[in-house]
Amino acid sequence: MxxxxxxxxxxxxxxxxxxxxxxxxxxxxxxxxxxxxxxxxxxxxxxxxxxxxxxxxxxxxxxxxxxxxxxxxxxxxxxxxxxxxxxxxxxxxxxxxxxxxxxxxxxxxxxxxxxxxxxxxxxxxxxxxxxxxxxxxxxxxxIRSSFLMTEPDVASSDATNIRSRLVRKGDHYILSGRKWWSSGAGDPRCRVAIVMAKSNPDAERHRQQSMILLDLASPGVRVERLLPVFGYDDAPHGHAEIVLDDVRIPAENMLLGEGRGFEIAQGRLGPGRIHHCMRTIGIAEEALDAMGRRLLSRVAFGKRIADQSIWEDRVARARIDIEMCRLLCLKAADMMDRLGNKAARDEIAMIKVAAPTMALRIIDDAIQAHGGAGVSEDFGLAAAYAAVRTLRLADGPDEVHLRAIARSEFSRHSAHAAARPA
Missing domain, CATH: 1.10.540.10 (Acyl-CoA dehydrogenase/oxidase, N-terminal domain)
Known part of the structure; x- marks a missing residue:
């Protein structure tokens, strides 16, 4: 190896x-x-x-x-x-x-x-x-783009709950509903969105949804508000709440075919989840660097803050956690390349939970090391915390990934038990 x-x-x-x-x-x-x-x-x-x-x-x-x-x-x-x-x-x-x-x-x-x-x-x-x-x-x-999946009126951690409707009318579809946390929609260059909506409510549970391309200049598309995260508006990118009021979309904008939204989502979210984790490791490294500089430059009670034993423990644990998460992230990426996204689904789920949790702990320690300055705008730590905290919800909340990991583990144990001689 x-x-x-x-x-x-x-x-x-x-x-x-x-x-x-x-x-x-x-x-x-x-x-x-x-x-x-x-x-x-x-x-x-x-x-x-x-x-x-x-x-x-x-x-x-x-x-x-x-x-x-x-x-x-x-x-x-x-x-x-x-x-x-x-x-x-x-x-x-x-x-x-x-x-x-x-x-x-x-x-x-x-x-x-x-x-x-x-x-x-x-x-x-x-x-x-x-x-x-x-x-x-x-x-x-x-141009820039957006992805419209999450809705304010349902628990979107279960995408089968989606209520936005997509109805075929001749050579067009009519799209209606309300989406939020539509990332990127605040950017004036944002021209197209991929929308997940329910096209066949009578089909099997995971064949009811479709994904379609939406020209955001279409009549009936209304950006109702841009949502701040802990007070940060993330301009000029932004996260929007969007009303879709009987929007006409050409039928040729359908992706892959009706009822294949979940199939597309699985192909999209695997790489997307791990991309977030890769960047999150960089955020954690940046926070650890900031923490180290601060601890070495400040004196309290007659000695550098870095020489206080509690900070030695926190810095050491930060380095250990980053290295562990990096290895897991690289393992998941390697499996995706060699075996495909499906074979790497457990590793993707594990790093999706582990990376933001690790980074939040390190950013929080870095904020503590900076004292009052840590929660100001001067060092970027508060904004980093807001961004990474969002990742525990984006692309599926922790609980969904933990459930998938546990079920895979139970399945493995059940298989082992069945293989044992009586």
């Missing part, structure tokens, strides 16, 4: 790391000034400038898998890593961890959610016309 990254993996990780160090970190104050000036929901010139640089450097769409069987690549020019070489999940994990250390870095590389998941859906399940209309502009970084 070799734990060392390959030469290729190290090369891409180091190139992303160097770009962040040399081009993104020095301009964080400029980013904050642009974000704070004028309208909250706007395109930041700095980000667009750096996107062009990252694309020219070949650090672009690094998450995208290879073109699938039957994909007419000549008709649709995919933009992967340099030379048309996509990265696997394991390769990308190392890059995503680096991106996670600066909140706005993923967009610079065109690797931010929910666009990554939506691009993968279009890539896997979209027809050529759908790819040309939406995937091309997304991969070129010209």
């Amino acid at each position: 070799d734990f060392a990254p390959s030469e290729r993996q190290s090369q891409f990780r180091d190139r992303v790391r160097e770009f962040i160090i040399s081009r993104i970190r020095p301009r964080q104050d400029e980013y904050r000034r642009q974000a704070a000036a004028g309208e909250r929901w706007k395109v930041l010139p700095l980000v667009e400038e750096l996107k062009a640089e990252a694309r020219s450097a070949g650090l672009w769409n690094l998450f995208m898998p290879p073109a699938g069987p039957g994909t007419p690549v000549d008709d649709f020019p995919f933009e992967f890593a340099p030379g048309g070489e996509p990265l696997g999940n394991l390769d990308y994990a190392l890059c995503a961890e680096e991106m996670g250390r600066v909140p706005w870095a993923p967009e610079v590389f065109n690797c931010s959610a929910p666009d990554t998941g939506n691009m993968e859906v279009l890539h896997r399940y979209g027809k050529l016309a759908q790819k040309q209309a939406w995937l091309g502009p997304l991969m070129r970084g010209e």
Whole structure:
């Protein structure tokens, strides 16, 4: 078992790391000034400038898998890593961890959610016309997208509860309902959404839902409000509550076919969940760095705070937890590459629970180390806590993943018991 990254993996990780160090970190104050000036929901010139640089450097769409069987690549020019070489999940994990250390870095590389998941859906399940209309502009970084699944009136941890209706009327579908936590919908460049809605309430439980592409400029689409998370509006990205009032959608916008929403969701959420975990490890590393600097620079009761035994314990445990989570995340990514998402479902569920829980504990300790400054806007720790706390709910709450892990474990034990001789 070799734990060392390959030469290729190290090369891409180091190139992303160097770009962040040399081009993104020095301009964080400029980013904050642009974000704070004028309208909250706007395109930041700095980000667009750096996107062009990252694309020219070949650090672009690094998450995208290879073109699938039957994909007419000549008709649709995919933009992967340099030379048309996509990265696997394991390769990308190392890059995503680096991106996670600066909140706005993923967009610079065109690797931010929910666009990554939506691009993968279009890539896997979209027809050529759908790819040309939406995937091309997304991969070129010209537009942004949203994903509409969660609803305010039902327990959306069970997606079979979804009430939004999708009714076929001739060559169109009529979409009605209400969605919220529709990430990305606040961005003025957000042009398309993937919507999960109930198309056949009489079908088998997991064949009732479909996914369809929605042009957000369609009549009947209304962004009712943008939802803050612990007071942070996450502009210019944003999380919206959206009313869908008898929206007419062309039938050709259906993805894969009626009743196949859950099938698409499983294909989308596996990579999406682990991408979040990769970035979360970077957030935890950043919090640990901030904690270490603070503890070494402050004196209380006659000695550095770092020399207080309680802080030695917290820092040591933070390092242990990060290393354990990184290994689990890399294992899940490796299994996805070698065996497929389905074979790695337990590992994906485990890291989806473990990574945010680990990062929240470290961020909380870092806030404590900073004292009152930790809950201010000066060090970014409060915003990091808000963002990571959300991940214990996004892409399925902890309880759903824990239930799946436990059922898999019980199944394994039942199989072992049945195999024992009487």
